[in-house]
Amino acid sequence: MKFPDIKTNLPGPNAAALIGVDRNHVSPSYTRIYPLVAEKAEGLWIHDPDGNTFLDFTAGIAVCATGHCHPYVVNAIKEQANKLLHMSGTDFYYTSQITLAEKLAHLAPGDGSNKVYFGNSGAEAVEAAFKLARWYTKRELNLAFFGAFHGRTMGALSLTASKTIQKKHYNPLIPGITHIPYAYCYRCQYNMSYPECGIECVRWVEDTLFRTTVPPEEVAAIFVEPIQGEGGYIVPPPEFHRELQKIAKKYEILYVADEVQSGMGRTGKMFAMEHFGVVPDIMALAKGIASGMPLGAMVARSDIMVWEAGSHASTFGGNPVSCSAALATIELLEAELMANAKIRGEYLMTELRELQKSMECMGDVRGKGLMVGVELVKDRDTKERATDWRNEVIQKAFQKGLLLLGCGENTIRFSPALTVTVEEIDACLSIFEESLREVAG
Numbered sequence: 409m410k411f412p413d414i415k416t417n418l419p420g421p422n423a424a425a426l427i428g429v430d431r432n433h434v435s436p437s438y439t440r441i442y443p444l445v446a447e448k449a450e451g452l453w454i455h456d457p458d459g460n461t462f463l464d465f466t467a468g469i470a471v472c473a474t475g476h477c478h479p480y481v482v483n484a485i486k487e488q489a490n491k492l493l494h495m496s497g498t499d500f501y502y503t504s505q506i507t508l509a510e511k512l513a514h515l516a517p518g519d520g521s522n523k524v525y526f527g528n529s530g531a532e533a534v535e536a537a538f539k540l541a542r543w544y545t546k547r548e549l550n551l552a553f554f555g556a557f558h559g560r561t562m563g564a565l566s567l568t569a570s571k572t573i574q575k576k577h578y579n580p581l582i583p584g585i586t587h588i589p590y591a592y593c594y595r596c597q598y599n600m601s602y603p604e605c606g607i608e609c610v611r612w613v614e615d616t617l618f619r620t621t622v623p624p625e626e627v628a629a630i631f632v633e634p635i636q637g638e639g640g641y642i643v644p645p646p647e648f649h650r651e652l653q654k655i656a657k658k659y660e661i662l663y664v665a666d667e668v669q670s671g672m673g674r675t676g677k678m679f680a681m682e683h684f685g686v687v688p689d690i691m692a693l694a695k696g697i698a699s700g701m702p703l704g705a706m707v708a709r710s711d712i713m714v715w716e717a718g719s720h721a722s723t724f725g726g727n728p729v730s731c732s733a734a735l736a737t738i739e740l741l742e743a744e745l746m747a748n749a750k751i752r753g754e755y756l757m758t759e760l761r762e763l764q765k766s767m768e769c770m771g772d773v774r775g776k777g778l779m780v781g782v783e784l785v786k787d788r789d790t791k792e793r794a795t796d797w798r799n800e801v802i803q804k805a806f807q808k809g810l811l812l813l814g815c816g817e818n819t820i821r822f823s824p825a826l827t828v829t830v831e832e833i834d835a836c837l838s839i840f841e842e843s844l845r846e847v848a849g
């Protein structure tokens with residue numbers, strides 16, 4: 409089995425020198441939690457400038473769906489770069505954007521009568537969804553969830569309710585957004601248990617919110633992550649989205665699925681909403697869509713995307729190279745990687761649940777496909793959040809060459825490339841277990 413290869417103290421001398429320059433010239437708003445300098449990479453393996461090799465279970469924050477520098481994607485990028493780098497889809501036409509729009513329109517849940525708006529990032533896809541929902545409904549209010557992360561531009565940030573640091577000093581944000589509790593069954597806001605709860609978190613929206621403070625006929629959209637990502641890799645119960653969408657439909661409120669992190673095959677289906685049997689009205693996509701090239705897409709039903717020419721656009725959105733990378737990525741996802749995500753994800757969850765039997769601190773193991781979270785607690789009964797342990801485990805794993813990231817307050821996320829093999833999962837689990845035992849064993 410191949411393991412990471414760490415030859416120097418971390419960071420090594422070359423990485424340390426680069427980080428020194430970075431400190432002087434790069435925005436301090438970034439949150440680097442350990443000093444990884446990525447020099448080159450292939451698949452799940454990253455090499456730093458000191459000759460160290462790391463095993464990447466972050467996929468560049470759930471982006472490199474096909475693994476780092478998949479040759480098929482790199483080739484598509486090279487071919488497109490040789491033909492056309494840019495011509496702005498806002499003002500002109502070009503093949504790769506049109507072909508990708510047609511592909512996404514048919515891939516999206518529903519009958520294929522969809523249209524696509526292109527941006528460069530997740531935040532831009534959400535921003536576009538926000539604007540379209542207002543444009544179409546002519547309504548001013550919106551619902552979003554506590555724990556949600558939708559991006560950092562002012563509109564997307566207004567929908568986000570993940571960490572206060574992301575909002576501090578940026579108020580006033582966009583008014584009219586009400587945040588409500590997500591179906592976080594491990595820590596139910598209503599102190600109830602599934603399934604006896606009868607999905608109280610959904611009922612509460614109609615029984616309390618819509619009767620007391622938020623007139624439903626003024627609500628444009630409900631923005632929701634099918635599986636909450638940055639909030640802690642939280643999988644809601646099977647009927648959550650269906651029941652919530654029923655209420656949305658009753659009041660002609662749009663159901664907007666933010667699939668930026670959960671989409672593009674990561675959960676074993678192309679879009680995570682498919683696990684819940686729900687067809688959203690609007691979908692936001694980014695991250696894994698182009699294997700690392702910057703691209704965001706907002707997909708909406710054709711009868712909803714009726715805004716007029718000039719009402720929204722982006723110079724770089726849907727860049728020809730990014731679109732070609734996305735088309736190559738989708739081919740790989742459909743051919744085998746989505747199926748791999750399902751099988752390997754089940755294996756990863758089974759092994760983590762096995763480990764959970766002997767590790768009291770693993771309070772909850774949850775996920776779908778390769779979107780897997782382990783919530784660490786000090787005590788299984790009180791569920792006291794073990795944020796310090798979570799952070800220490802991630803640091804220990806890094807020193808041993810395994811790249812992990814956190815999400816939520818005390819959860820470790822496993823979001824490897826969809827190409828991950830059993831051997832790579834075994835190597836990850838072995839380092840994870842060793843790190844966990846050192847910290848909380």
Ligand SMILES: Cc1ncc(COP(=O)(O)O)c(C=O)c1O
Pocket residue numbers: 529530531532534557558559560633637638666667668669670694695
């Ligand atoms: C669900 C979700 N939506 C939106 C975003 C924002 O994407 P970006 O950072 O590309 O703007 C993210 C990023 O983590 C996300 O996870």
